[in-house]
Amino acid sequence: MPRKLGSAVPEMIRTLIQPPVTEGYPFKPLQLSERFRGKLDVDPERCTGCGVCALVCPVFCIDMIDVGTRKVGDRELPLKKPEFDLAICISCGECVDNCAFNALELTRQFELATANKQDMVMRKALVK
């Protein structure tokens, strides 16, 4: 190949004319692919507290918390509901795939910065 000085110049002129590729985030919203795996979200009505999600979570960020009791036949059994620590969650979607009642869903929300860590804990599902 012949050695040239400045063989990048023609491309530089072409790039100069085309619009820049920098995305306007945070001034303009970022377009995410609709499969984007962002913040986990739970639907309290559908969640029956079966605990499968706590079992399969690779980072053990789901704990089952006692929320009272439920009647099974004539016996009173303790009812546990999941509490998600989203600071540890890696949005892998393992719990979403294994939830039989599809109460879980990965939203496209990714801005999770908060002042104190406690806001990261999602207690939405802790209802009777």
Next chain:
Amino acid sequence: MILTILQALILPGIAFTITLGLIFEWLERKTMARMTGRVGPMVAGPAGVLQPLADFVKLLYKEEVMPSFADKTVFRYAPGLFFLAPLVSMLFVPVIGPSAVASFSLDLLLIVFILAYATFVVAVLSYASASSFTTVASGRLVLQYVSYEIPLVISIVTPALLVGSLSIQEIVQAQSSRWNLLLMPFSFAVYIVALLAELEKPPFDIPSAKTEIVAGWLTEFSGRALAFLKLSKELGLVFGASLAVALFLGGPLGPVPQSIVPVEIFYTTYFLVKLFALGLLIFVVRTALARLKIIDAAVLFWKILLPLSLAQAFFVLVVKG
């Protein structure tokens, strides 16, 4: 008397050079960004024009940290000296008319001395901050200075040879009919390459190689000192380019139609148009090339540019004689 002081302070003097320096920095960051598909500064001011000023002011009130084993006095005062060099030499370049603010018969040699003085100050300054990065940066700086200095001086002196005088003002006035560039294109090219080396712009940004020695001789500076050092690097570009405009492109001279508009306006616009054209040329070259190794830079200057500038000077002598 007051007029010259005013001129020195405002128009072709300090205020003018500093604003030009800030605009050049914005222009460089914008063009380089656009040529690599990025947006460049866009927040402060319309299209980010005030970004360099914002950076300068922000740095002013940042805390200034001094390394414990640095040489205190040099570390504190050298940045100021380096800042003065381009400002003082800018006074000798005619901007608003064929005559400069200050001029005497040997001011071209004074310019050469100021260039050497500026590099000397930087070398001492980076050695004084005694961190391993800056000491090596100063070693590199001196090695690079030694290689580009002679071709630079020869290419500066060639127009003086043609015109027969060492005053920039007279060189500019002699070019009213024909630009020097037409007679000495090579010394113009050598001057531009040497200017790139002096300002440590790629392909010669070896002393301040980002990926190798963090920020080269700027590494240990912060706060006010860093603000002024960064600004003086830009002023160096403004002065270098305006010197090229004066010596090779006929300074502010150009056809001046009779009209009510004062004649200075035409001269200044001619000067600015040539200056920005030269600036864009430098920015394109800066974006298109990779960084050389110090040995290749030295070889380039000693083996190629030095003989070229000598040949050009000899050619001019023959033509003149």
Next chain:
Amino acid sequence: MARRMRHTVETSAVDLFTLIEKKLSPANAKRETGSDRLLVLRVPQDQIIASLKLLTEELGLKHLSTITGLDIGDSIELNYQFWHSDRIVDIKTSISKTAPRVETCTPVIPGAVLYEMEVHDMFGVTFEGHPWMDRKLLLPDNYPKDLPPPLLKGTSSEKIRKAVGIEK
């Protein structure tokens, strides 16, 4: 018996395994359960370097992928795993846990220099004749001398964490 699903294996290649087995039989190598792509041979400790030499020089198996250490209760098992075209050949040997010493194979396979250092760090096996046996490759500087090597079953993660000073 792990059966490979990936692709049908050409018949000509199968006798490569028998060829290796025959070649190594003087070193009384015993074939263990592998698959049509994975040949597993167990070789006594003193024969290991001889069989490696045989493999690399005569049989042309040059690329040693890695040396895997396994803690199998009373002894430590070293697997020298070679990659040859579409097969993996695994030469096993087990060494006692009390005095885990074995001769280094770097003269035969220079590329194994780091694999041996890793096994030394993780299992405490000393490879006699290895140029940098006194140096650590992976363990942190403050890993205590008295704590047994990390990958042995005996050492629990909590012990390592406490010794190195990370509280969960």
Next chain:
Amino acid sequence: MHDTFDKTVQDRKETSAGLMQYSAENLVPFGPIHPALKEPEYFKLILEGERIVDVIPRIGYVHRGLEKAAEQRPWIQNIYMFERTCGICSFAHSMAYVQAVEELLLYKLPERAKFIRLVVAELERIHSHLLWIGLMGHWAGFETLFMWVWKDREIVLDIVEAIAGNRIHKSLATIEGVKRDIPEPLIPGFIERLKYITTRVHYYRNVVDTESTLLIRTEGIGKISADRLEQLCAVGPLVRAAGIPRDVRRDDPYAAYNDVPMDLVTKSGVDIHTLMQQRLDEVVVSVNMIIYALEHMPPGPVKLRVPPVVPKGENASHVEAPRGELFYFVKSNGGRMPERVKVRTPTLANLPSALEMLKGHTLADVPVVLTGIDPCFGCMDRLSFLDRDSQKLWRWSGEELRQYGIHHYFPERKK
């Protein structure tokens, strides 16, 4: 580490006077963590005068004990841990681990899952190669190439995000299949964008071959012979650039590599310039494979339901990660958790040859060779020099060595 710090302060006073005479005795110690360093690792170079005789590596600052942790986690949850071993070749790790486990289970992997794995693996290869080319530009001071190549790399990352939902950690491979199918309507868009990348790569090939300032920095730098690479069991583009046709995708096809045509790229000798050419050509091959796979994608399920228990047995499996053969060994004793998982990354295999490339060079060449070899854990960290004759030990960060070498370049060495 504490002793080195005191030595630093005390040494610094003595040397501040002698700093200007910048010679080999200059003692400039640096810690493993330093703003100029990307990832910490540490090599000891044994010198005789100026020539490097031996190099002893000391890595492990980022070692997280994944193999020990894997023995305490169920099979499926290990996927997400091994995926995070490396940012650039994350899918290669999850695929290699999953493949080793699948061969212990006696299920047949669905065809469509094989093709999807091939597509995502090749996308990751393109992203890794483009990243490396950009970094080479950055190290050689050619920012423009760095910006352009990383601009085009965004296209590949957007395609991966459309398929897997995350640009880097795909979390797509699972035991006996792939968690999500390729979005059928988006395929034409993918193919068109991939074709655009081929045109860009042809352009970069031209810039890399002709731009003289770049050639000065890359041609003839960092040489090593092919049979030495063979002896040191090197892998990946480094080996293929030396002319040895060793590639797991062709020799030992896994996923759908048996059904997708692939032409192997080899060069004739190793130096940084041929390494750049090698990787650029491999990107073109990967693009063609992806387009072929997307067009011939068989229908069918992408995942089988699998019990959480793996039958007793041992198995070794390897894949062609962007930097070379990635080797996984899995042993199960029939439980819910693996008995042992051994990971050997391609960089560890290439490290001896990387060190070999340093041997024989003079101290002044070392920085240039260092920019050439690009181990997965980033740039050089801290070098200590042990001068055999004078038994003096001193440490430099990669950065000092870089400018020492350049500053003290020996003119008699022809360019």
